[in-house]
Each structure stands twice: as C-alpha cells, then as structure tokens.
Amino acid sequence: MAQPDSQEIGDATTAVHSQPDSKTRRYDRQLRLWAASGQSALESSRTLVISASATSTSILKNLVLPGIGHFTLLDADAVSPADAGNNFFLNGYSSIGKNKAEEAVPLLTELNESVDGKAEVKPIDEVLQTDEGRNWVKSFSLVIAHNLSQDTLDTLSKLLWDGLGNPPLIVVRSAGFLADFFIQFHEQCIIEPHSETFPSLRLTRPFPALAEWANSTDYDKLDPTEHAHIPFPIILVKATEKWKAEHDGQLPKVYAEKQAFKAAIRDLQKKMDEENFDEAEAQAWRISGEVPVPSEIKSLFALTPLVPASSSSSTNGSSVSEQSNAAFHTLLQTLKLFVESPEGPGCLPLTSTLPDMHTDTESYVRLQRMYKEQAGKEAALFKKILKANFPDTPVDDGMVDLFVKNTHHVNVLRGKRWGAWEEDKSAVASSLESDPRETATHLALSALSNLQSKGIDVTADALRADILTRLPPNTELPEEMTNAVGELERSPTADVPNTAAFLGGMIAQEAIKMITKQYVPVKGYCVVDLVESWTGVVGA
Amino acid sequence: MNGNSTSSDWDGRYFHVDQILDKPGPRTDPSFLAGDGVKDFLRNQCKILVIGAGGLGCEILANLALSGFKDIHVIDMDTIDISNLNRQFLFRQKDVGKPKATVAAEFIMNRVPGVQVTPYYGKIQDKDEDYYMQFNLVVCGLDSVEARRWINATLVNMVDPENPESLKPLIDGGTEGFKGQARVILPTVSSCYECSLDMLNKPTAFPICTIANTPRLPEHCIEWASVLEWPRVFGDKKLDTDDPEHIGWLFNHALKRAKEFKIEGVTWSLTQGVVKNIIPAIASTNAIIAASCCNEAFKIATSSAAYLNNYFMLIGTDGVYSYTFEHEQRKDCPVCGGESLDISIKKDWTVERLIEMLVEKQDIQIKKPSLSTPTKQIYLQAPPQLEQATRPNLEKKVSELVEDGGDITVTAASLPFNLSLRIKYI
Numbered sequence: 001m002a003q004p005d006s007q008e009i010g011d012a013t014t015a016v017h018s019q020p021d022s023k024t025r026r027y028d029r030q031l032r033l034w035a036a037s038g039q040s041a042l043e044s045s046r047t048l049v050i051s052a053s054a055t056s057t058s059i060l061k062n063l064v065l066p067g068i069g070h071f072t073l074l075d076a077d078a079v080s081p082a083d084a085g086n087n088f089f090l091n092g093y094s095s096i097g098k099n100k101a102e103e104a105v106p107l108l109t110e111l112n113e114s115v116d117g118k119a120e121v122k123p124i125d126e127v128l129q130t131d132e133g134r135n136w137v138k139s140f141s142l143v144i145a146h147n148l149s150q151d152t153l154d155t156l157s158k159l160l161w162d163g164l165g166n167p168p169l170i171v172v173r174s175a176g177f178l179a180d181f182f183i184q185f186h187e188q189c190i191i192e193p194h195s196e197t198f199p200s201l202r203l204t205r206p207f208p209a210l211a212e213w214a215n216s217t218d219y220d221k222l223d224p225t226e227h228a229h230i231p232f233p234i235i236l237v238k239a240t241e242k243w244k245a246e247h248d249g250q251l252p253k254v255y256a257e258k259q260a261f262k263a264a265i266r267d268l269q270k271k272m273d274e275e276n277f278d279e280a281e282a283q284a285w286r287i288s289g290e291v292p293v294p295s296e297i298k299s300l301f302a303l304t305p306l307v308p309a310s311s312s313s314s315t316n317g318s319s320v321s322e323q324s325n326a327a328f329h330t331l332l333q334t335l336k337l338f339v340e341s342p343e344g345p346g347c348l349p350l351t352s353t354l355p356d357m358h359t360d361t362e363s364y365v366r367l368q369r370m371y372k373e374q375a376g377k378e379a380a381l382f383k384k385i386l387k388a389n390f391p392d393t394p395v396d397d398g399m400v401d402l403f404v405k406n407t408h409h410v411n412v413l414r415g416k417r418w419g420a421w422e423e424d425k426s427a428v429a430s431s432l433e434s435d436p437r438e439t440a441t442h443l444a445l446s447a448l449s450n451l452q453s454k455g456i457d458v459t460a461d462a463l464r465a466d467i468l469t470r471l472p473p474n475t476e477l478p479e480e481m482t483n484a485v486g487e488l489e490r491s492p493t494a495d496v497p498n499t500a501a502f503l504g505g506m507i508a509q510e511a512i513k514m515i516t517k518q519y520v521p522v523k524g525y526c527v528v529d530l531v532e533s534w535t536g537v538v539g540a
Numbered sequence: 541m542n543g544n545s546t547s548s549d550w551d552g553r554y555f556h557v558d559q560i561l562d563k564p565g566p567r568t569d570p571s572f573l574a575g576d577g578v579k580d581f582l583r584n585q586c587k588i589l590v591i592g593a594g595g596l597g598c599e600i601l602a603n604l605a606l607s608g609f610k611d612i613h614v615i616d617m618d619t620i621d622i623s624n625l626n627r628q629f630l631f632r633q634k635d636v637g638k639p640k641a642t643v644a645a646e647f648i649m650n651r652v653p654g655v656q657v658t659p660y661y662g663k664i665q666d667k668d669e670d671y672y673m674q675f676n677l678v679v680c681g682l683d684s685v686e687a688r689r690w691i692n693a694t695l696v697n698m699v700d701p702e703n704p705e706s707l708k709p710l711i712d713g714g715t716e717g718f719k720g721q722a723r724v725i726l727p728t729v730s731s732c733y734e735c736s737l738d739m740l741n742k743p744t745a746f747p748i749c750t751i752a753n754t755p756r757l758p759e760h761c762i763e764w765a766s767v768l769e770w771p772r773v774f775g776d777k778k779l780d781t782d783d784p785e786h787i788g789w790l791f792n793h794a795l796k797r798a799k800e801f802k803i804e805g806v807t808w809s810l811t812q813g814v815v816k817n818i819i820p821a822i823a824s825t826n827a828i829i830a831a832s833c834c835n836e837a838f839k840i841a842t843s844s845a846a847y848l849n850n851y852f853m854l855i856g857t858d859g860v861y862s863y864t865f866e867h868e869q870r871k872d873c874p875v876c877g878g879e880s881l882d883i884s885i886k887k888d889w890t891v892e893r894l895i896e897m898l899v900e901k902q903d904i905q906i907k908k909p910s911l912s913t914p915t916k917q918i919y920l921q922a923p924p925q926l927e928q929a930t931r932p933n934l935e936k937k938v939s940e941l942v943e944d945g946g947d948i949t950v951t952a953a954s955l956p957f958n959l960s961l962r963i964k965y966i
Contacts, residue, residue, distance in 0.1 A: 019784045020808055028623045032820040033717050065626055065823040081552030088602050092653050093550050111629055176560055177845060194857065356757055364756040365802045486566030491559035497606035498835035505827030509718060509856045512824065519718060522860040530835050531567055531845040533852045535862040
C-alpha cells in the first residue's frame with residue numbers, strides 16, 4: 001500500500017474545520033462536563049471569599065483554574081509563621097508579616113490569566129457596619145466564608161438572607177480532621193441537571209408519526225434482515241398497542257403481567273440471535289415507567305414562585321439570579337399549561353435524544369428525525385403557550401429551548417437560612433438519634449465556634465456544656481459525641497493541609513454547581529470526618 | 541525541631557499539623573507516639589513515592605509537602621499539554637511540552653522550602669524492586685488501569701513475610717468528572733487493586749460490524765475513521781492521538797462518512813474524545829481525592845489516627861454522596877489471593893472460545909492472552925513462529941488439551957503477573 005507523506009495529512013486538516021482555539025483546548029476536560037453554557041456562567045460570576053486561610057485559598061485555587069470571572073479575597077490580617085507553613089498560596093517564610101490576602105492573590109491569579117482577582121485589606125466586621133460595605137458584599141454572585149467568628153457569621157448570614165436577590169453564602173467551618181459546610185440560598189433552579197436516565201420515549205402514547213410507523217410494520221412481510229433490524233421502540237409501541245387491545249386498554253401492571261408482556265416480545269423472535277428483540281425485552285420496563293408527568297415534576301408545578309412573575313419584567317432592583325429564577329418559574333407554569341393543553345400531547349414535551357439501539361443506519365436516522373421533528377413541533381407549541389399566557393415576560397429563547405429539552409429532569413431546590421435548623425431543638429435531637437456521628441460533629445463544631453467567639457478555653461467539658469444548651473433538656477449525648485468533642489479539643493485551631501485541600505475541592509464543587517445550575521448542590525449541613533474518612537448530610 | 545527561624549524552617553511553621561501530632565484523639569491507636577518522635581519520623585526519615593504528576597499528582601505533591609513529608613519522589617512519563625492547565629496547577633503555559641515530573645518537583649521545592657522532591661521522567665516499569673523497596677509508602681494518582689495493575693502486582697510480589705519493611709502501603713486515587721475514589725491497599729493483607737477490577741466501568745466498545753456497516757452514532761463514524769480507514773490508507777503508520785494533524789484527518793473522514801449516512805454530531809472535540817478515550821476531569825474533584833489520599837498517607841506515616849479501611853467513594857453530581865466501606869479481599873485474586881481462579885466451561889468449547897470469554901471477563905481484563913499448561917503450550921500470541929505453531933490449537937476443544945480440574949496459565953503483555961485458571965467442565 002502506498003504510504004502518503006505527511007503533506008497529504010496536512011492538506012486534509014486544513015479543510016473547513018481545524019483544531020479548536022487555545023481557550024477551548026485549555027478547558028477541554030471541563031467543557032465535556034458543563035459545556036459552553038456552564039463555562040460562560042462561571043466566567044460571569046464574581047465570588048467573595050472571606051478570610052485568606054489555607055482552606056480559603058484551596059477553594060479559590062479550584063475556582064480560578066476552571067476560570068471564574070472575578071474573585072475578591074478579604075482579609076485584614078498579616079501572615080503568621082503558622083500561615084506561612086500551611087498555606088500553599090503564600091511565599092513561605094518571606095510572606096510572614098505581610099498582608100495575607102495581598103500575598104495570596106497574585107499566587108492565585110497566576111494560575112489562570114483570564115481570572116481577575118483582588119485583595120481587600122479590611123476586617124469583615126468593619127465592612128458589615130456600613131451601608132456601603134453591606135451593599136458591596138451583596139454585589140457578588142457568591143460569598144464564601146471560612147471559620148468566621150459566630151457573631152460575624154450571624155450578621156453576614158442575616159444580611160444575605162434578607163433579600164431574594166442576594167448572593168448565596170457558603171459557610172465553611174473546620175478544625176483538625178473535622179469540618180462542615182452549609183449553603184445558604186433561597187432558591188436554586190436547575191435547568192440542565194445532567195441526569196443519567198433517558199427521558200420518556202413516548203412509547204405508551206406514541207405521537208402520530210411513530211404510531212404510523214408501528215402500525216405499518218408487518219412482522220410477517222419483512223425479510224429476515226429487516227426483521228432483525230426493527231428498532232426496539234417500534235417493537236415496544238406495537239407490543240403495547242396489542243397488549244392494550246387485549247386488556248381493556250390497560251398497560252401491564254403487576255409482576256406477572258410484566259413477565260407476560262416480555263414473553264410476548266420474546267415470542268416475536270424469528271431467530272435466536274435477533275438482538276433488537278432482546279433489546280426490546282430488556283427495555284420493556286419503560287412501558288410501566290412512562291407517566292405523563294413524573295411526580296418530581298408535578299411537585300414543582302405546585303410551587304409558588306418566590307418572586308411574583310409580574311415583578312420580574314421590571315429589571316429594576318432585581319438581581320440576575322432573581323430574574324433567571326423568575327423566568328424559570330414562568331417556564332414551569334408554561335409547562336403545566338402545556339401538559340393541560342388540548343393541543344398538546346397531554347404529557348411533558350418530547351426530547352429528541354435517542355439512545356443507541358440495534359438497527360440499521362437508515363431506520364435509526366429515520367427514527368431520530370421523527371423524534372426531532374415532533375420535539376420541534378412541541379417546542380413550538382410550548383413557545384406559543386408561553387407567549388399567549390405571559391406576553392409581558394421576556395424569556396431568553398436559548399433558555400426556553402434548554403428548559404424544553406430538560407423538562408423531565410429540571411429541579412428547584414429551596415434552601416434555608418444559616419442556623420434556622422438549630423432553632424428547632426427537637427429536630428436536632430431526633431437527628432442526633434438517627435444520624436449520631438454527623439449530628440454530633442456538626443454540634444461540636446457549633447460549640448467550638450461559640451467558645452472561640454467568647455474567648456472561652458476549648459476543653460471537652462466546655463464543648464459538652466455548650467452542646468447541651470443546643471438540645472432539649474436532659475438529652476443524652478451519644479458515644480459519637482465523645483469522638484467529635486475529643487477531636488476538637490485536640491486540634492481546636494488547626495487548619496491542616498489535607499483537610500483544607502479536601503474542603504477546597506468540596507466547596508469549589510458546590511460553588512460550581514451553584515453558579516452553573518447544571519448539577520445539584522448539597523442541601524443542609526455536609527459534615528466531614530477525615531479520621532474515618534466519611535461525609536454525611538444533616539439538617540436538609 | 542529546635543528554635544531556629546530560617547527561610548527553610550521557622551518556629552511555628554507546623555503549628556497546625558502539630559496540634560494533631562502533639563496529642564492523640566479519642567480514636568487514636570495507643571501505639572501513637574505523640575510529639576517529637578513522630579515528627580522526626582515524618583520530617584526526617586519517611587520516604588514517600590508519588591506515582592503520577594498529573595491531575596491528582598500535582599495536588600498530592602503539594603499536600604504531602606505542606607503536611608511535612610520532606611523526602612518525596614515522583615514518577616511520571618508524560619509531558620505537559622495545554623489541556624492539563626485547567627487542573628494541574630503546578631504547570632503554566634510556558635511549561636507546555638516539558639516533563640511533568642520535573643516541572644512539578646521544581647515548583648514544589650520553590651514554594652515549600654526544605655522539601656526535597658526527586659523527579660523521574662519515565663515509566664514505572666523502568667524501575668525494579670530495589671527501587672520500590674526504599675520507600676515507606678506509595679501514593680498513586682494515575683489514569684491508567686494498566687499502570688495501576690503493574691504497581692499493585694509489583695508491591696504485592698515484594699512482600700516478604702519475614703521482613704515487615706517489605707510491605708509498602710499503597711494509596712490509590714482516581715477521578716472522573718464529579719466522581720472519584722480513594723483507597724488504602726496493604727499488599728497481601730487487604731483487598732488489592734486486582735481484587736476490585738470488576739468494579740471498573742466496562743469501556744464502551746462498538747461492535748466492528750456496526751462500525752463497518754450500520755453506523756448510527758457520530759461515535760461509530762469516528763471509530764470507522766480510526767479503526768478501519770486509517771490503517772487502510774496509511775498501513776502500518778501509527779496513529780498519534782496527540783498529533784492535531786492526525787486528529788484532523790480522522791475528524792474530516794468521520795465527518796464525510798457521517799454526511800454520507802446522514803448522521804449528525806461529529807465534531808472535533810468528540811473525535812478527540814473518542815479516539816483518546818478522554819475522561820472529563822476538573823480541579824475540584826482531583827483536590828478532594830488527592831486530599832483524601834494524602835490524609836491516609838499522613839495517618840499511616842504518623843499513626844495519629846486510624847487509616848481508611850479501605851475504600852472511599854464519592855459522587856458529587858447530585859448533592860454530596862459518599863460511601864466508605866471495606867472492599868473484601870478475593871481469595872481467588874490472581875495477584876494477592878494465592879488460589880487459582882475457577883473457570884467453568886462447556887466440554888465442547890474450543891480454545892478460541894475460551895480466549896474470547898477471557899477477553900470479555902470484567903474481573904480479568906486482558907487483551908491478547910497466551911495460554912499454556914504446566915506441560916505444554918496451548919496458544920501463544922508471540923513470537924510469530926510460536927503463534928503459527930500453536931494456531932491449530934485454537935480450533936481444538938479445550939477438553940482435549942486440559943483434563944477436568946487441570947490448570948491453565950494465562951500470560952499477556954499487558955498483564956504484570958501470570959494468571960492461573962482451574963478449568964472445570966460443565
């Protein structure tokens with residue numbers, strides 16, 4: 001065989017498309033997760049991080065690398081010998097005595113030149129005392145605070161909770177091997193959740209073109225090759241129709257019926273090795289799984305928007321996230337109308353993504369086009385309903401398309417104020433029974449923070465006494481409490497490198513989820529124990 | 541440490557870590573020697589090896605250095621690519637093309653004074669048991685199953701029951717997107733990497749007939765271009781998946797084929813993803829898993845807290861979900877189990893059928909196995925003369941060559957050990 005020289009390879013690649021630009025290449029491994037939409041959300045985000053601890057700079061490192069737009073690191077303190085020893089983003093011994101934030105920021109921005117970073121040399125308590133300072137804090141899209149004193153945290157969390165448009169706050173606390181964190185937010189609308197399950201293929205209520213294909217397929221008139229290449233959705237639509245005709249219009253429900261349904265598909269095989277029929281049998285679960293509206297989505301229909309739809313049209317005073325959440329609720333209400341509309345399919349809009357299946361190219365492409373066309377029609381109907389019912393609510397067209405594509409998996413999370421859970425002592429007590437190690441660790445960290453704020457010596461007894469005030473009278477502390485309290489007594493002020501790095505990754509993951517709205521952030525307190533290497537969640 | 545304050549060590553440097561090392565916690569083993577003894581071991585005696593200076597490796601090196609490990613070695617055979625820069629935080633644009641191990645070692649030594657990082661730019665297979673014997677601990681941040689199997693088998697083989705020093709704890713981390721795992725392996729004592737091979741996701745393999753005849757997905761067109769069209773056009777010329785010209789060629793040919801079949805979705809990025817089997821990777825997940833690995837290394841080196849027994853798994857896509865459990869050692873693990881693996885096959889199976897089954901088997905994962913019994917060769921993949929000589933056996937029944945309950949030894953280039961099978965007929 002003739003060996004073409006490299007010249008020919010070169011010629012081939014200069015045609016139309018070539019290698020992506022350097023930014024795309026740099027971000028390649030993350031764009032495969034959150035795509036250009038997630039990247040652009042990151043790039044327009046502005047994060048404030050309070051205190052330049054080892055944990056804080058670890059968090060920031062993991063946000064600067066993927067390319068957030070801007071961060072400000074706030075800290076008024078000078079670098080201590082201890083800081084110089086445990087923080088990778090300080091210049092070791094030579095940083096001692098200089099301002100922590102100012103020393104750290106250049107070493108962080110150096111990681112990614114497209115990120116804008118700023119050091120702010122002010123005590124947070126001072127910032128929170130003036131209107132100007134408070135407005136400045138509220139101007140960020142996300143605020144992260146590590147090991148703030150309890151009073152400061154109370155002031156900060158109340159400030160940010162007071163107003164739907166204020167940024168979410170991630171509270172991080174750690175000492176030695178133990179830590180917890182909490183995201184305070186009002187509402188998080190997740191429009192692109194990357195679910196690993198495929199949406200409904202509409203097999204039990206086929207749209208006209210799909211029904212027509214199924215109806216016109218006569219197994220006996222196909223040659224063996226054609227028979228072995230009928231796509232499984234067609235087989236299942238036919239089998240469902242037949243079953244319904246024989247069972248008063250009902251679908252197979254109980255186990256025995258489902259088995260009979262599968263057996264009927266097996267009987268259709270003309271040869272042992274027809275993989276398309278094997279596949280249809282394996283996919284038969286879809287038939288009973290297909291409901292017009294999954295219960296999780298139905299429960300979203302019942303939500304009252306936090307911001308009345310009318311106010312979202314006036315952009316004055318409402319934040320970007322408020323506007324986007326309001327738009328999301330408009331889309332949810334439109335979705336409800338879509339499902340109820342006599343013009344519509346009576347269920348969620350069709351998604352055009354098909355799984356791979358055993359069939360020939362032509363059938364697959366035909367089926368794919370059919371789904372795409374129908375999905376297009378239903379998206380158009382959705383937009384019509386949107387326009388007719390919410391004429392004054394402008395929703396970005398790209399957002400509508402994204403929403404329609406993901407209606408099977410969209411999600412709304414409603415969060416809590418920092419500290420709200422603890423106000424219900426009986427809830428905390430029952431959590432201590434059901435999740436003793438997580439609850440104990442969380443309570444111990446709260447006690448530690450309280451003792452440190454008040455300047456009380458951290459002893460096991462002092463911690464226990466403080467914890468008891470957080471529980472109903474006469475609550476017995478479990479064995480797990482001894483572990484948590486003992487560990488904190490051992491290392492009450494330790495920001496150890498491995499815990500800092502672990503939290504740095506955890507908090508950055510959550511921040512990315514909050515900013516991109518593509519993955520589901522944690523609700524409640526996520527508790528971390530690196531003695532036994534576990535994480536858990538309480539107070540959700 | 542005495543009271544000197546110099547640029548490479550200073551009073552208070554280890555204020556944070558020392559809180560852990562000066563005092564036991566409630567769950568700390570009584571054997572923990574709090575104070576100067578443990579600090580001296582960690583900072584002046586302990587020698588640790590890091591395998592991989594990539595996504596996990598960069599993080600591991602930084603964490604170990606800050607935790608007080610001062611004699612760190614690192615092995616990596618790769619050079620820096622621009623797509624590493626979104627997470628491998630010791631590298632900059634100017635470093636693209638340079639060896640990862642060298643650049644990472646220099647960065648750490650500059651940033652964390654007093655730490656010695658010795659890089660080796662090459663393969664782990666270049667080093668022998670004497671080399672691995674010098675370390676107290678091995679931490680792995682690899683993306684290759686094959687390399688992990690090699691180091692795992694090597695460390696298991698090194699264990700000499702007479703010499704406790706020969707048991708080198710292996711800490712292994714891995715990530716994919718928002719998910720990851722960290723584990724502690726005590727070679728021969730607890731479940732090893734090979735014991736859990738069946739937990740790996742099966743790699744997506746497209747049947748050759750789909751690629752050749754009935755493509756449906758853009759991936760099928762890309763596979764066609766790389767698996768069938770490239771060798772057809774270029775013969776033995778090796779496809780270099782790091783060469784943009786080669787990727788460009790594949791992309792264009794895949795695109796042409798896709799158009800011909802009316803298939804949508806062939807892009808440059810997908811082409812690269814399919815042919816390089818790219819796994820999404822982000823800084824944050826690597827940070828979590830690397831921190832977990834280093835935390836275990838620190839706990840093992842210092843006994844300041846119990847170490848992980850033995851598997852930590854994290855899924856961060858939907859909230860934060862993690863699962864910590866003990867993965868059980870497999871008695872028939874070909875590396876650490878000592879018992880041969882029982883394989884039941886039908887009496888009429890040919891050698892070829894047996895080979896097919898072995899290649900498919902998730903808990904073995906071999907590509908081109910050669911088979912022999914203690915007395916004869918059944919089928920050898922190489923060298924060509926022996927392959928040719930043993931080829932007729934492929935069509936013979938296994939039962940003609942091996943008696944019921946007899947042993948077959950399986951070897952393969954990708955397999956760092958000999959696998960023994962005990963054949964049973966059903």
